[in-house]
Amino acid sequence: MSTQPISEPIYDVVGIGNALVDVIAHADDDFISQQSLVKGSMTLVDTDRALHLYKALGTAVEMSGGSAANTVCGVASFGGKAAYIGKVSHDDLGEVFGHDLLAVGVHFSPGHHLDGIPTGRCIIVVTPDAQRTMNTFLGVSSFMEPNDVDVSVVSSGKVLYMEGYLFDRDDAKAAFRKAARAAHEAGREVSLSLSDSFCVDRHRDDFRALVADEVDILFGNEDELLSLYQLDKFEAAVAAIRRDSSLAVITRGPRGASIITREEIIDVPAEDVPHVLDTTGAGDLYASGFLFGYTNGYSLKECGILGSIAAGEVISHVGPRPLVELHTLLPKF
Amino acid sequence: MSTQPISEPIYDVVGIGNALVDVIAHADDDFISQQSLVKGSMTLVDTDRALHLYKALGTAVEMSGGSAANTVCGVASFGGKAAYIGKVSHDDLGEVFGHDLLAVGVHFSPGHHLDGIPTGRCIIVVTPDAQRTMNTFLGVSSFMEPNDVDVSVVSSGKVLYMEGYLFDRDDAKAAFRKAARAAHEAGREVSLSLSDSFCVDRHRDDFRALVADEVDILFGNEDELLSLYQLDKFEAAVAAIRRDSSLAVITRGPRGASIITREEIIDVPAEDVPHVLDTTGAGDLYASGFLFGYTNGYSLKECGILGSIAAGEVISHVGPRPLVELHTLLPKF
Numbered sequence: 270m271s272t273q274p275i276s277e278p279i280y281d282v283v284g285i286g287n288a289l290v291d292v293i294a295h296a297d298d299d300f301i302s303q304q305s306l307v308k309g310s311m312t313l314v315d316t317d318r319a320l321h322l323y324k325a326l327g328t329a330v331e332m333s334g335g336s337a338a339n340t341v342c343g344v345a346s347f348g349g350k351a352a353y354i355g356k357v358s359h360d361d362l363g364e365v366f367g368h369d370l371l372a373v374g375v376h377f378s379p380g381h382h383l384d385g386i387p388t389g390r391c392i393i394v395v396t397p398d399a400q401r402t403m404n405t406f407l408g409v410s411s412f413m414e415p416n417d418v419d420v421s422v423v424s425s426g427k428v429l430y431m432e433g434y435l436f437d438r439d440d441a442k443a444a445f446r447k448a449a450r451a452a453h454e455a456g457r458e459v460s461l462s463l464s465d466s467f468c469v470d471r472h473r474d475d476f477r478a479l480v481a482d483e484v485d486i487l488f489g490n491e492d493e494l495l496s497l498y499q500l501d502k503f504e505a506a507v508a509a510i511r512r513d514s515s516l517a518v519i520t521r522g523p524r525g526a527s528i529i530t531r532e533e534i535i536d537v538p539a540e541d542v543p544h545v546l547d548t549t550g551a552g553d554l555y556a557s558g559f560l561f562g563y564t565n566g567y568s569l570k571e572c573g574i575l576g577s578i579a580a581g582e583v584i585s586h587v588g589p590r591p592l593v594e595l596h597t598l599l600p601k602f
Numbered sequence: 603m604s605t606q607p608i609s610e611p612i613y614d615v616v617g618i619g620n621a622l623v624d625v626i627a628h629a630d631d632d633f634i635s636q637q638s639l640v641k642g643s644m645t646l647v648d649t650d651r652a653l654h655l656y657k658a659l660g661t662a663v664e665m666s667g668g669s670a671a672n673t674v675c676g677v678a679s680f681g682g683k684a685a686y687i688g689k690v691s692h693d694d695l696g697e698v699f700g701h702d703l704l705a706v707g708v709h710f711s712p713g714h715h716l717d718g719i720p721t722g723r724c725i726i727v728v729t730p731d732a733q734r735t736m737n738t739f740l741g742v743s744s745f746m747e748p749n750d751v752d753v754s755v756v757s758s759g760k761v762l763y764m765e766g767y768l769f770d771r772d773d774a775k776a777a778f779r780k781a782a783r784a785a786h787e788a789g790r791e792v793s794l795s796l797s798d799s800f801c802v803d804r805h806r807d808d809f810r811a812l813v814a815d816e817v818d819i820l821f822g823n824e825d826e827l828l829s830l831y832q833l834d835k836f837e838a839a840v841a842a843i844r845r846d847s848s849l850a851v852i853t854r855g856p857r858g859a860s861i862i863t864r865e866e867i868i869d870v871p872a873e874d875v876p877h878v879l880d881t882t883g884a885g886d887l888y889a890s891g892f893l894f895g896y897t898n899g900y901s902l903k904e905c906g907i908l909g910s911i912a913a914g915e916v917i918s919h920v921g922p923r924p925l926v927e928l929h930t931l932l933p934k935f
Contacts (some may be wrong), residue, residue, distance in 0.1 A: 272878070312804060327705045328675075331664040331698060342661075361694035361720070365664060372627075372660045590661060 276425075277552045278457070280376070281349040281564035283426030285418070285448055286337030287410040287434050287441075288355030288379075289391045289551070290362040291589055294326040296394045301402060308396065311403040313437060319406035322392050322560070331362070333369035334391055335410075336432045336464060337466050339550045342580050343557025345373045346595040349564065351501070352376035358409045362388035369590075375579045380417025383409055393549055395587065401549040405434075414440035415447040424447045424455030427564045428486065430556065431466030433493075438470040449483050462556060463489035469496040480513050486563070487517040487554045494519050507534065520555050528559075528573050537573030540581025550589030554579040557595070571602050609757075613709070614682040616759030618751065618781055619670030620767050620774075621688030621712075621744040622724045623695040624882070627659040629727045633649035634735060639787070641729065644798045646770060652739035654726050664695070666702035666725055667922045668743075669765045669797060672883045676890025676912050678706040679928040682897065685755050686782070691742045694800040695721035713750030716742055726882055727919065734882040738767075747773035748780040753878070756781045757788030760897045761819065763889065766797030766826075769805040782816050794878075795889060796822035797841035802829040812825070813846050819896070820850040823864055823891045827852050840867065853888050861906050870906030873914025882921030887912040890928070904935050 276451055278491060301308050311530055314322065323329075333342075340352035353375050357363035359382065366388060370377045389408035393401050413435070429452040435441040449459045460483045461476075463469050469476055469489075476497055480487055489508065491503055492571075494517075498509040510517045517529040528535040558579035562572030578598050582591050633800075634641050647655065656662075666675075674684035686708050690696030692715065699721060703710045720742035726734050737930075746768070758761055762785040768774040770836060782792045794817045795807075796802050802809055809830055813820055820843065824836055831842040836854075841863055843850045850862040858871040891908030895901075900908065911931050915924050 323701060324704075328666070328702045329698070329705070330921070333661070365662070368656060369661045371657075372662070588663070 278425055278427045280352045280426035281598060282341055282344045282428050282430050282560050283352045283354070283423055284337035284341035284430045285354040285435070286335055286432035286547070287389060287405070288338060288357045288366055288408060289317050289335040289405065289406055290366055291332055291334030291391050291393050292323065292565065293332065293393045293395060293549070293587060294329040296326060298396055299402050300325070300394065301396060302372070306394065306402045306514065310467050311405060311434070311569065314404045314406050316406065319390070319392060319404065322404055326394065328393070329363065330587070332588050332590070333366045335594050336434060336553050337430055337460060337475060338370065339553035339589045340430055340556045340560070340592050341375050341451065342373050343554045343595060344561045347557065347561040347579070347582040348592045348596040349561045351437045352378060352426060354378045354380065354418060356380045356383070356384060356409050356413050356417060358383070360388050360389045362390060366578050376422070378419045378422050380413060383412055386412065395547050395549070399548050401547060401583065411438055411441065415444045418444050418448045418451070420451040422456065423451040424450070426457060426512040428458045428460055428560055430460045430560060431464070432462055433468050433476065436468065436475055442475070449477050459483055459487040460486035460488060460560070462552065463487070463493035463497065466496040466580045469493050473497065475511070484514065487514050488552070489491070489517070490520045490522070490552055518556070518559055518573070520552055520580070526555065526573055526576060530569070531571065535570050537570065537577055540577045542581045542585050547586045547587045548584050550583040551580045553589060554583040554591065567602070574600065604841050611758055611760045612683065613685045613759035615674055615761050615763050615893045616685045616687070616756050617670035617674035617763045618687040618763035618768070618778065619668055620738070620740060621671060621690045621699055622668040622720060622722045622738065622743060623699055624665055624724050624726050625662045626666030626728060626910065626920060629663040629729065631729055634729060635728065637735070641725065641735050642733050643800050644738060644767070647737045647739050649739065650673070652725060655737055659725070659727065663836060663920070664698065664809045665921050665923070666699045669767060669795060669886050670763055671703065671872065672886035673763055673889045673893070674708050675706050676887045676928060677705065677894045678708050680890065680894040680908070680912070680927040680932065682894045685711060685759060685852045687711045687713065687751060687755060687773065689713045689716070689742050689750060690745050691719060691721045693721050695723060709755070710751045711755050713781045716745055719745065719896070724822050724839070728880045728882070732881050733877045734880060744771055744774065746777050750920070751781045751784070753784040753848045756784045757790065759785070759790060761791045761793055761893055763795070763893060764794045765795055766801050766809065769801065769808055776807070778850050792816055793819035793820040793821060793893070795885065796820070796826035796830065798866065799825040799829040802826050807832065808890065810846070817847065818849065820847050821885070822850070823853045823855070823885055850855045851889070851892055851906070853885055853913070859888065859906055859909060861902050863902070868903050868906060870903065870910055873910045874896045875914045875918050878917045880920045883916040884913045886922065887916040887924065900935070907933065
């Protein structure tokens, strides 16, 4: 689908997504049921619901999040070059979000400023089983529209990486399409994360059309893939994705990941993590490792191993971004 | 010094101090020297310096802090009743600060609102030796003045607990004196934390007069006590404090703490902590344990042990407040 690059890329990966600061608190399963939450899912919430949940939760910690933002930070942590497009406000959380991108060397393209609408936040409830349940108040991030997409940034990245979460709003979806078009016109590749099985449910037809027509690399987990094709057997879903996509990277939790091309299926084991503390960011960081490898000349199997290493690091502690510099974990292949 | 209580207290401890959100990042010793920081100290910084340091630091995590606020949260975590007086702004960090007090059941008395001045923050650099170096941008917290002290709250607490850090500004010092007077008039006790040896250096005469005239329980560490009396031997400083104060609680790092009265000196060992990760909040939480015990009928030795337990918990992880409910760690005496 790609044409030849028209100029040398500056970035390995350009991410685009909802710019969010995570508000992370621990709670037990009773809290999940009392608040009618669906464990492991991402739910969009309005201001009142966000305030209600926040009030009900105990002491929280704030740290930058956002799915695609986590991914590009992981790429940078491996030593790759990355950029990010997403909207924040001129408030404390917006400042925090911008700082944490720049601090790891990610170029930040914040789009056009809008006054009076706060930076988005994701209230994450971590249960004792290390599962995370996400409640997203999109704030200004939901006002992403095509004008916020800096085409010069997109066309400077080897791979464009986009969150499926963008599909929850039409303007963001239009921004997504503009970015994908710009990437392909510059001879780059376009990748998409399915993000959440409920998100796939909400936008199944759009996702299927995209995967078949515009996406070069698809990321998702097993549930999301099954939801995409409304199937209940992994093997059947693999057959379906091989018809639609030339490269799909499907994570399967503790069973590792499958890298699926039309020619082969490469199974990569998960890292052995003695104490899984918080699964937030596992999929995002798997994509970091894979994309760092993919844009730096590693084999598909090696890309998968880098994904497992990055995901293993991020689930061993609280928070959605690596606490160690991932390049220190690079194996000798 | 106290008269008889005029009504039943509502709170075990009422804290008053600089309301700050901590911005915590890890860095190595080179960063400390490059930025001309004094390891282990607290330095007041202006907006430009705060922005400069923040920009130079890597990925950070935000969580509520403030010395006396940490202490009252620890008291609440033990199952005690606590209130807090300190100024925040109507911004994201102010919201975070208020939430994290209410989340553990601490009554929050935020004083009078001031527009346009941000909530204070403390940029904390944690080095690999688990030492913390604090750079405080006081923001609106520095505008604390006598009108912000709700006398009805102060007079409802068995013990008033105040940070020495308040002494860096005259209005806050006046607020401190108003609170101390209100507490004594209600028959309560007044306690003070010396906070930092540099802070003691800056205000030695004030602190000495206070300790002799207005403070019933003095908290501090060995360095601060030595600085208070400009002595270099612990035994000499102990003799000095016994002349001025009827109860002093002096922490000595890994050597534990000494509880000093005119009648006796009780040495309490430190908790055995296998991996000390971040010493932020160690002194604050020692005071939590001591004051929870003191206001709930425990012996002085038991109060000291509770202090060691709380300090041991907080230095075993990143962040200045307990991650476990401290009442679950209460020993059977």
